[in-house]
Amino acid sequence: xxxxxxxxxxxxxxxxxxxxxxxxxxxxxxxxxxxxxxxxxxxxxxxxxxxxxxxxxxxxxxxxxxxxxxxxxxxxxxxxxxxxxxxxxxxxxxxxxxxxxxxxxxxxxxxxxxxxxxxxxx
Numbered sequence: 189x190x191x192x193x194x195x196x197x198x199x200x201x202x203x204x205x206x207x208x209x210x211x212x213x214x215x216x217x218x219x220x221x222x223x224x225x226x227x228x229x230x231x232x233x234x235x236x237x238x239x240x241x242x243x244x245x246x247x248x249x250x251x252x253x254x255x256x257x258x259x260x261x262x263x264x265x266x267x268x269x270x271x272x273x274x275x276x277x278x279x280x281x282x283x284x285x286x287x288x289x290x291x292x293x294x295x296x297x298x299x300x301x302x303x304x305x306x307x308x309x310x
Contacts, residue, residue, distance in 0.1 A: 190237060206234050206243065214250060219266030220282030220300070224254050229286060229300050232293060251290050258283075 190199065209227050217223035228250055235244035257264070265271065266278035273279035276299070289296040297303035 217264040221277035225286035
């Protein structure tokens with residue numbers, strides 16, 4: 189929304205959200221809905237939209253830590269009692285989707301901001 193709301197107060201709120209997410213938004217589950225990968229999507233989008241190479245590098249550092257967590261602990265879905273579920277928002281589908289998005293953010297849209305798929309020219 190930044191292009192439509194060119195307001196320094198909103199930009200300050202975005203920066204506060206980014207800082208809070210970096211400090212407090214990781215280490216609970218890997219889910220897209222309310223876990224590490226959903227929070228990471230916020231940082232990925234913010235780095236791209238703000239054209240902030242430092243934030244983009246931090247995002248990839250956190251992604252590496254999440255991948256290390258997956259390797260060490262397995263998939264941590266966002267369902268209660270540590271149950272592994274197949275769904276998009278709290279389960280394996282969302283984890284896999286966001287990992288694809290991290291690899292190819294120009295080709296894989298963010299489902300959290302309802303981005304449409306990119307169109308290729310014939």
